[in-house]
Amino acid sequence: MSARMKRRVGAENVAVVEPSESHYYQPIWTLVGAGAKTLRSSGRATASVVPSGVKWIRSRVQEIDPDKSTVRTDDGKEISYQYLIVALGIQLHYEKIKGLPEAFEHPRIGSNYSVKTVEKTWKALQDFKEGNAIFSFPNTPVKCAGAPQKIMYLADAYLRKTGKRPKANIIYNTSLPVLFGIKKYADSLWDVVRARDLTINLRHNLTEVWPDRREAVFEKLDSPGETVVFEYELLHVTPPMGPPEVLKGNPLSDPAGWLDLDRDTLQHRTYPNVFGIGDCTNLPTAKTAAAVAAQSSVLDRTISKVMKKEKPDKKYDGYTSCPLVTSYSTVILAEFDYNGQPLETFPIDQSKERRTMYHMKANVMPHLYWHGLLRGLWGGPGPYRRIMHLGMK
């Protein structure tokens, strides 16, 4: 968004408050956890991705006061703004699972959601001998809701490739009552699950890890008070997640703590000079980088209208996408909108496992991210979808 704002109002009028020295392309961590990409390849220096001329304030936002239009940072600076874009992301809560994060000091447990633990997934996969390989999905909203099962499909493929699959039970324990929220893709994923002999336990929520005994405790969400203990040889944890600390109790957030936006324009619902994008928002769609791309072009348009005292006129349709990696060479490319209706870019059935889509996920998307999205040049596939579907129902 800073690249887009630089084009609108000039670099000297744009600042980014961002504490991290490194910026990661997290969507590739699915493949890092499976040994198909390196962690190194996923990161760049923040200094190299902030657009030239834009001021980078290397601090963490501690408080936002939308009534005074100020932001306070952890090193005590107070910054005033005319317009604010909130893009705080989502917070990981490993600590909400008893025994974590300490259990990550032990082998055989990993998590593709953190820079600190993603390589441990790959190590655990390589060290696997025999037993249960367990993959969890928490009882909270998450970013990239497909990732918790993508690593299961990759683990299955890896264990087959290395001849260890006959000695493995592969188990997906999810808090959700479904495998995937959109039926068209869920149907295909169930086919994959059956074909590969994977076990899916719905409404199972990870609450505790005992790394010494290599056991994980799950509560059965449909039988209150009942828990079940699984021994594991490999455990992949998707942590509980929630809104950023800064937004909790802030006038900008809804009762659940998410940034309270108009779902069409991405303008704040009560503070007209505040806008938002991405995982920290309460937009009722799946939290993904693809959603951010589509949101970025709408938000650009909305802000330019608001700056000119005109009415925002472009609507976000909720577009989001999840490249469901089902092996080291195949992807089901889920794309859908606010209504949960498939909204596919390509004029082919994307619920089929495809090699072209794997290539897109593994090799095309990173470039689109670094050189397109981060430069404010990629606003999602909407325009291309319309071209590719010309003359088609």
Ligand code: UQ1
């Ligand atoms: C996308 O725009 C995007 O953001 C850069 C992703 O992030 C990783 C994606 O995974 C996908 C699928 C899209 C959508 C792009 C196309 C070409 C369908």
